[in-house]
Amino acid sequence: MPEQIKRVVLAYSGGLDTSVILKWLQTEYGCEVVTFTADLGQGEELEPVRGKAQMAGVKDEHIFIDDLREEFVRDYVFPMFRANAVYEGQYLLGTSIARPLISKRQIEIAHEVGADAVAHGATGKGNDQVRFELGYYALDPDIKVIAPWREWDLTSRSRLIEFAEAHQIPVTKDKRGEAPFSTDANLLHTSSEGKVLEDPWVETPDYVYSRTGNPEDAPDTPEYIEIDFETGDAVAIDGTAMSPATLLARLNDYGRTHGIGRLDLVENRFVGMKSRGMYETPGGTILLAAHRGIEQLTLDRGAAHLKDELMPRYAELLYNGLWFSPEREMLQAAIDHSQQGVTGTVRLKLYKGSVNVVGRKADVAYNLYSEDVVTFEDDAGAYDQRDAEGFIKLNALRLRLLGRRKRR
Known part of the structure; x- marks a missing residue:
């Protein structure tokens, strides 16, 4: 009962x-x-x-x-x-x-x-x-x-x-x-699973795709767009400010046109089995490339590398349904703190299924990239190359000691 x-x-x-x-x-x-x-x-x-x-x-x-x-x-x-x-x-x-x-x-x-x-x-x-x-x-x-x-x-x-x-x-x-397959859709993606997709050796039929055009049939001319970021979030496309949902929908349009964001994946479900799915995430694929592009200029190396170490754990928590867990909230606090200076503009090239960062810029208040330091030309004293000798010797000290021991 x-x-x-x-x-x-x-x-x-x-x-x-x-x-x-x-x-x-x-x-x-x-x-x-x-x-x-x-x-x-x-x-x-x-x-x-x-x-x-x-x-x-x-x-x-x-x-x-x-x-x-x-x-x-x-x-x-x-x-x-x-x-x-x-x-x-x-x-x-x-x-x-x-x-x-x-x-x-x-x-x-x-x-x-x-x-x-x-x-x-x-x-x-x-x-x-x-x-x-x-x-x-x-x-x-x-x-x-x-x-x-x-x-x-x-x-x-x-x-x-x-x-x-x-x-x-x-x-x-x-x-x-x-039903030939099951689908789930939202503004970020469409997923398709089951039936015609259950054999991982068989290529996904064309009729399964609903959010993206075939990359082979995409325009023969690349399209360039610019995305503005403020504190880690996208806020405008080509200088036009948009709400979050409007911006993602616009990126989806670009992704559909250029066949961007298709993924054929055999994944490990939280419940223990493997499953094969086909995912279309057109706008999200563009957004991810752009966000990483602006972080390249504005995020310190230590923070960037730590974020990359934490990311798989964060992703696994989301995949497993633990959004409301204290560990996800702790990671989110650290991630959000890292984004305080992630502000600037990224230029992207969209072409036949691919999205590539081809330009990025940030205001001097946020930019950690210095042409004066990195240039192959005269740096006018911005970097003393003689300092590298001591840096290398200190980092090589343990390796030299190990090498001498092996020689003995």
């Missing part, structure tokens, strides 16, 4: 899975369902979700469709990019970084409406169940979590459709057959 639940907040997309979950919660738990749909820039019209929830008997005041695009980029994507976070050397964490915001808002709504539980549609094999639930428990340790995919016996698409038809849930034609 299921635990007694009076009201539950469901992370709801309006698709087949969450529509079935909504009805299943009503019938299995006999509870009132509150739906929450987050607009994170996934590029879909979300207002029809309201009608679907209403048809399922959800009260108007219990249907939440929230535009979280600016909060998503400002408070989650940008802090992550200050760290240059990349999981396993390649993945820009587009799915991972969305989950803590969804969890946070879901718990806020649960408190607003007096719900005693939250529910999600993540499967028992993936990372998202971990990410959602670690977020829930961090923000409300006593909340009840319902994960239908770990409880019910609707273990196939045909069973889901049977349940939907038995409960008058509309099933569109494209949902009646086996």
Whole structure:
């Protein structure tokens, strides 16, 4: 007998899975369902979700469709990019970084409406169940979590459709057959997994890509853009100031045109298995290159190298769903401190799937690069090359002692 639940907040997309979950919660738990749909820039019209929830008997005041695009980029994507976070050397964490915001808002709504539980549609094999639930428990340790995919016996698409038809849930034609792959999208990326992508030897079919044009078909003429940074965050493109979400959307447009940001990856899931996915992160790929470009001028060597040492740990915390952990917050504080002087402009060349930094500049107040010191011409006394002899001898001392010992 299921635990007694009076009201539950469901992370709801309006698709087949969450529509079935909504009805299943009503019938299995006999509870009132509150739906929450987050607009994170996934590029879909979300207002029809309201009608679907209403048809399922959800009260108007219990249907939440929230535009979280600016909060998503400002408070989650940008802090992550200050760290240059990349999981396993390649993945820009587009799915991972969305989950803590969804969890946070879901718990806020649960408190607003007096719900005693939250529910999600993540499967028992993936990372998202971990990410959602670690977020829930961090923000409300006593909340009840319902994960239908770990409880019910609707273990196939045909069973889901049977349940939907038995409960008058509309099933569109494209949902009646086996989906060729599953996708997740937000303003930062689109991920595709499963079915046609499960064999890691088989090249990703062209029809899987939705956010980027084929690099081979991209314009034959390179395009140059400039991105301005202030304290580690991008604030303008080609001199035009933009909000965080607007700026990322504009970079996505550039990335789509030039086929930038495709990744075919076999990754190590937190739950223990390997999975193959195809990721498209057009604007994020451009942003990462630009951020590293401005750090080259403005970040001290010691701080830069320490950041690179901390980054894999930071990325792993995000991938594993530990955004709200004290260790992530500690690392974020150190990373944010390092960005105080990361201000300037980067010029990038976009061409047929590639993005390259071709110029960078920073005001004298932030710039650590000195042409006077580094020049091969006369440096007018800015650097005394004779000092290098003592520097080398001091650093060689232990090596010379070791060498003498070996000779003996």
